[in-house]
Amino acid sequence: MPCLNEAETVEVCVRKALACMEEHGIEGEVLIADNGSTDGSQQLARDAGARVVHVDEKGYGNALMGGIRAARGKFVIMGDADDSYDFTSLLPFVEQLRDGADLVMGNRFKGGIAQGAMPPLHRYLGNPVLSFIGRLFFPSAIGDFHCGLRGFRRESILRLQLQTGGMEFASEMVVRSTLAGFDVREVPTTLSPDGRSRPPHLRSWRDGWRHLRFLLLYSPKWLFFYPGVLMMIIGLVASTALTFGPVEIGELAFDVDTLVGTSALMVIGFQAALFALFTKVYAAEEGFLPESPRIRKIIDIVTLEKGLVVGGLLALAGLVGLVMSLVHWQVRSFGELNPRESLRLVVPSATALIMSFQTIFASLFISILGIRRTRESSIDVAAKAAEEAAEAISLEKSKQ
Numbered sequence: 001m002p003c004l005n006e007a008e009t010v011e012v013c014v015r016k017a018l019a020c021m022e023e024h025g026i027e028g029e030v031l032i033a034d035n036g037s038t039d040g041s042q043q044l045a046r047d048a049g050a051r052v053v054h055v056d057e058k059g060y061g062n063a064l065m066g067g068i069r070a071a072r073g074k075f076v077i078m079g080d081a082d083d084s085y086d087f088t089s090l091l092p093f094v095e096q097l098r099d100g101a102d103l104v105m106g107n108r109f110k111g112g113i114a115q116g117a118m119p120p121l122h123r124y125l126g127n128p129v130l131s132f133i134g135r136l137f138f139p140s141a142i143g144d145f146h147c148g149l150r151g152f153r154r155e156s157i158l159r160l161q162l163q164t165g166g167m168e169f170a171s172e173m174v175v176r177s178t179l180a181g182f183d184v185r186e187v188p189t190t191l192s193p194d195g196r197s198r199p200p201h202l203r204s205w206r207d208g209w210r211h212l213r214f215l216l217l218y219s220p221k222w223l224f225f226y227p228g229v230l231m232m233i234i235g236l237v238a239s240t241a242l243t244f245g246p247v248e249i250g251e252l253a254f255d256v257d258t259l260v261g262t263s264a265l266m267v268i269g270f271q272a273a274l275f276a277l278f279t280k281v282y283a284a285e286e287g288f289l290p291e292s293p294r295i296r297k298i299i300d301i302v303t304l305e306k307g308l309v310v311g312g313l314l315a316l317a318g319l320v321g322l323v324m325s326l327v328h329w330q331v332r333s334f335g336e337l338n339p340r341e342s343l344r345l346v347v348p349s350a351t352a353l354i355m356s357f358q359t360i361f362a363s364l365f366i367s368i369l370g371i372r373r374t375r376e377s378s379i380d381v382a383a384k385a386a387e388e389a390a391e392a393i394s395l396e397k398s399k400q
Contacts, residue, residue, distance in 0.1 A: 001050075001081040002063035003032050007039040009083040009195040014048035016087035024091050032081070033067030035059075041081075060201070061162070061169025068157060077151040082194035084117060085149040092187040093151035102156040102182035105142050105174065106149040106189030117191045119204070126208050133212070134171065137219040140178045142186055146170050146211070149189050156182060167207040168214040175218055179290050218289065220279035228272025235266030239351070243344050256343040263351040270355055274362045281369045307363025314356030321349025 001017075003010055010032065017030045030050040034042050035058060042052045055066030068076055075097045079085045085106075096104040113123065131145040148170065160176045162169065177184050194200070216223045241247050242259040277298070283289035284296075325345040329337060 001030070001032050001079060002035060002060060002067065003037055003041050003045065003081045004035040004063070004201060005037045005039045005041060005198075006081040006196070007037070007041045007044055008197060010041050010050075010081045011044045011048045012195070013079075013081045013083055013087055014045055014050040017090070018049050020088045020090050023088075024094070026094060028073050028075075029071075031067050031071055033063045033070070035063040057165060059165035059169075060167050061172070062165040064169060065162060065165075068154060071154055074154060075151060076154045076157070077149070079149040080194075082196050082200070084192055084194040086190050086192070089189070090151075093149075096185050096187060097151050097153065100183055101185045102153050103173065103177045103184045104151040105144065105184065105186045106147040107142075107144040107186050108147055108189060108191040109144055110186075111188030111190045113191045114193060116193045121204055126204065130171070130208065130211050130215070133215055134174065137215055137222050138175055138178050140174060140184065142174055142178075142184065144186075145174050147189065152177075164214065166210055167202060168210040171211050171214050172218075175215070179218075181290075220276040220283070223276070224272045224279065225276035228269045228274075228276065231265050231269030232273065233269075235262045235264075235269055238262035239266060239348065243348055246340075256340050256347070259343065259347050263347050267351060267354050267358070270358060274358065277362070278365065278369065281366055285369060302363070302366075304363050304367045307359055307366075311356045311358075311360035311363065314352050314359060318349045318351075318353035318356060321345055321352065325349065 001010070001013060006013075014030045014032070020026070021028050030045075030048075032042070032045040032050045032052045033055050034045075034052055035055050045052050053067060053070040055063045057063075057066070064078060067078070075094065077090055077093050079087060093104045093106075108118070109127075118127075127144065127146055131143060134140060134145045135142065150173070152173075156177070157173065160173075160180060162172050162176060164172045174184070238247075238254075239259060239262040242254060242256070242262065246253055246255045247258075248254070277295065280289065280295045284291035322345075325342060328342060328345060
């Protein structure tokens, strides 16, 4: 249980959890990860039978990770120390973990939310929307991404090397477990009004944004690729139509001014799609997102040399267009031009040139990202240490 000034409720939470383990013959402990309480929560928890560890780094996620590392059990069940979760009903989580699950999430919407237990903003907007986005962005069937009561195999979660220190830790655990291919399940649980007289640590808009930001940053497809492809398609179709003349839709007439905007839209979309590729390659190389076979196949096909060739062809097309615009100007004796005619040559040509350099630079950058660093495994390190020790002993013997 993460704890920060929970003197009003921590004792009853500890006693409930211990009673549950005793009732069902579960061998375990109650661990309080204290994040700097100043109200005596630590001693109250000890008196109730808990083990208390101090976590200096502030934040919900930091407190939980400190507690998870300090835990001694094979399975860990985490829950807030505010008496909003029923610690006497932990058996369903234990049963699922014994059955092979890596992560078992509670679902408050299936189990029941008592009146006044969750603010309407969280119940009808925040949690449903963020959970929907989580299911949309990632191949997860979890209905309540932010339930604070969940159980997991300690070894599995430590293997993920979770990084976030705030409230978004709840989303990171689900997302990273899903991406890692863990067995993630869900059981109904209840939520009651907490027993505190002070306001909760959760800040609705700030922490909601942190959850949303995390989901976006861990999904380059939805952050960059899909919006980028959509902008490219709209820009390409509209620019192609406007290159051959004005387009009228009802009383609206679109001309070269719109062509400038649609060309810019195509360039922005292309850049966004490239950023999606950059992010996936970098994340896979650093290990915080799993390597995508599809992305790896694209990288293997789209080599640096092929990227340079494509970029060169686009540059050539752009240069040809610019030469044609100069010829157009020459025909008019280098005098005043009609923008409605000249821009239909200049804008597509400039767009092709811009995208040619984007392609060339992207090919070079992806090649740099693809340079693999040599990583020594623990076996390599041990073997190297053994060799050095053997050499030292041999040298010592030769001196004697």
